[in-house]
Amino acid sequence: MNVLEVNDVHKQYANHKAVNGVSFSVPSGCIFGLLGPNGAGKTSLIRIITGITKADSGEVILDGGRLDARHPSRIGYMPEERGLYKKMKVGEHIMYLARLKGMSKQEAANAISHWFNKFDIHSWKNKKVEELSKGMQQKVQFISTVIHNPKLLILDEPFSGLDPINANLMKDEVYELKSKGTSIILSTHRMEQVEEICDHMVLINQGKNVLGGSVKEVKERFKEHLFKIKYKGNLPSPRPSFITVHEQTPEEIIIKVEDDSDANKYLQNLLQSGLFIQSFEEILPSVNEIFIQVVGKEKTMA
């Protein structure tokens, strides 16, 4: 079951095509990485999903139905460039946004006290937003994004500007929401975060999706069949013909094979030769490498 399906969405601005036929789907209850270089059309796409703008063509299906007036209550969106009304009190501010999302006063009050308890920030309630530090404001921002318990949470660069402690806190919250069944779209440049957090991903470049799937599967697709073997002693020679040496130092060797089973065969050879093997692992490309490879290739083609 997919919480969100984007089918062949196009969006043209005055003289530039921001989104040019993007399709992907976000499975329920996963963390989904929306990647792409600057200007790839991520923000345009998010604005279409959140209903801020409309697509010229194509469809967006949220939770089984086309986008309509009820959808703001199901989506929580935290933009990259985010702000709050500086003169408003924290409690009133969150209440205001929660009510705009369609919560009743009572529901909103309950949710606010739940989150204030959770972050232990009851003392902030009557402070003005401008009195808070930037990190504190981010927390308020996050609470007001998730206060109405959205089915789909869209976070645009959520960790930017956060110190490591707060970034971790935020990460834990994201995991927790996921475990409660919220689906999360994470738009980011930070590839190591995608690797760490995301289950699925799509890569957008020049208004098109160029790559997508589960993170594991994408890595699998881009792997170069490299294996790293750490050892002590002397490698038996001659080397079998089914491997080629990618890199070699006195303690480790990286080999490239045609078929993954060849790596196993080679390991057996080594073990039989009595060589001491410290470790044996497959080298998978990082998302970062895949990103550079795919986007870089498109660039040279363009």
Add this chain to the structure above:
Amino acid sequence: MDKLWLIIKREYLSRVVKKSFILTTILTPLGIIIFMLVAGIIMNYDGAEERNIAVIDPSGILGTDSLLLKNEKGLQFQKVQGNVDSYKNSEDFDAILELPSINDYLETQYEAKYYSSEGVMGSGVIERLQTSISDNLYYHKAQKFGFNRDSLDGLDTDVELVREKKNEDDEDFSTADSLIATGIGGAMGFIMYIAVFLYGMMVLKSVTEEKTNRIVEIMVSTVKPFYLMMGKIIGVGLVGLTQVAIWAILLPVALIVSTLFFGMDPQEMQEAQNQMAGMEVDAKEMENKMKTAISEIKDQNWLLIIPLFIFYFLAGYVMYSSLFAAIGSAMGDDVSENQSLTLPISLPVIIALYIMFAVIQNPNSSLATWSSIIPFFSPIVMPARLAFGPPWWEIILSVVVLILTVIFFVWLAGRIYRVGILMYGKKVTFKELGKWLFYKE
């Protein structure tokens, strides 16, 4: 609609509970009163010291009841005998006023001498002394020619032009009416002008703040930009109404209270002013004038004027503030660029004010007719004309045209606003704004 209501509520409350709002709302009438009091005190201030002045008037130019001898504040005049030199070293007098005898009674130039060790005399004092001496000379010379004072006063005739109906069914309107109407009209037009600017700018500022603050992206992912804009316009409009209503109550109350406290009787002030001007005013005549004025004010068709005034207030405000909102949405951080965007909207408001001043002088001119139909000007010009009782068809036409224009501009502003608030770092020209009108959602 629930969301619109929430936005209106926030826009309204967030302003009304602000300390600065409460302070300006309460302090403005107080400030006006204090300003009036201070101005009154300053106007009445005539120099710190009392000065004794000897008046040498051998030929009796000053009558015995001359005002000059009684009433110059800070200056004590005393008629003395003898020549100037005998008083020059006197301890009793600070200065000497010498009024030489007249030889040629047809001569229109007269030179009086004022002996003083101070080089500078306030020009107000000089002028009042000159006028007073001139008045005295008038009677003095007249006596020489054989007129007595009463017959002279009889020569002075006040003329009042009374307008009568030409046909039976012509409108009732007296000359006094038009004076009062000018006053009421001017005041209303001016209030409109201030309101459009004050509250229109408030909308503009708040839109720009939301945009540069980046809260707007969160807001529009929840509500339609149009609701956000309308909520703001309506909320700020209600703030304006609240403030104007409070002022309308507070200002008269403050006036009465201050009169009681400071013992500033308006009649007394009037008298003091007349004395300063050195003229005698018939108290009865004054009273009669006041009475007609008050009855004219009462006779105004307030049941028509007040609702129409409120209508023009709201319509004018909504029209201009929606334009200000559109402009505000397009603004960035560049101040000079912002000014060039605001100017084309402010200009009609300023022109309307000037037209309004011309119109209250001449409320039936074709300028008045046309400018109260053109929607850019009508919210300021028409309220000013209401007290003159403009023809019905003009009022109706003006109202209809204004309503249609307001709807059109709100629509227009909404189209620009929805694009503008999400547009960053683009140099905005009016051509660009025109393009935004046709952007798809």
